[in-house]
Amino acid sequence: MDVVTHKRYGLGDRLGEFSVDKWALYQIAQYCDQMIPDGFGGREPRFTCNLWLTEQRSAYDVLSDLCSIFRAIPVWNGTELTFIMDRPSDPVWTYTNANVVGGQFSRQYSAMKARHNAIQVEYKDAENNYENTIEYISDDEQIRKFGLNLKKVTAFGCTSRGQAFRTGKW
The missing domain is CATH 3.30.1920 (Phage tail proteins - 2 layer sandwich fold)
Incomplete structure (x- = not known):
């Protein structure tokens, strides 16, 4: 969240704290911090970020790269910057022949x-x-x-x- 809200090196002057969906970031952080098997006999947090930002780039490119670490994308929803993450969740819609145009479902x-x-x-x-x-x-x-x-x-x-x-x- 720091890179999004900090006024000196982040987007704080442009966005401020109230234009960022901090609850989406909180949920993402909870998921990223879960300890899981590392695939080689140990355990580690699901996602970590270890890097230095050493060159000036567009804010969207930096945010997109950071979000790629934890399989997410930054999205401006019209009122705030939020983040959509690819992770397990409940289905939001079921598609069947009854609710598609023409009653035909094709893949x-x-x-x-x-x-x-x-x-x-x-x-x-x-x-x-x-x-x-x-x-x-x-x-x-x-x-x-x-x-x-x-x-x-x-x-x-x-x-x-x-x-x-x-x-x-x-």
């Missing part, structure tokens, strides 16, 4: 080339002097069936192998 699927079956996640490894490190995650069965379709991503603000692994699985 569309992504193109095969858009379905990645291996991913390389680059992150700054805290266990290796913060050197850039690659965490490789693959679905070997899908690779055997359809061939390798590799995607490369950088996990912004990530210094944990476990978090990099979860980024790749997501």
